[in-house]
Amino acid sequence: MKPAVLLIPSAIAFAVLWTCGMLWSSGTIDCANVTILSACGTFAGVAWYYAMRWVFQLMHLVGPSDPPANPGGER
Template identity: 50%
Template sequence: MQTTIPLKLASIAFAVAWTAWMIWSTGSFDGVGIIILTMCGTLAGIAWYFVMRWLFRLIHLLPRNGQ
């Protein structure tokens, strides 16, 4: 099992939670608003994954080669 699997699952959970929170807090329930917020949530999840992977490698919680 790769060591980045929990990090990938956490980034998916972060993206879903962020998207749900943004939809709920803006109150925008129209189709275009949901699509835009979903795309932004996807980008936020990807960014969270790369930042956390970099941070965990920096403090030696993940190996340098990513396995």
């Protein structure tokens, strides 16, 4: 299994845990607080996904996201 495949569920888990942690630490749970922290949690999950993908590319565990221009040209 490619490391990039595991990034999506781990980003979702990070976003859920981050949102729950922020809700727990804020103390009050009302509609506005849940909405704002859910939007921030979504942004944090997406940012975590791209940050980890970038780190994996630096470690050469994941290839670039663009397919090769000419896949069968060099044989």
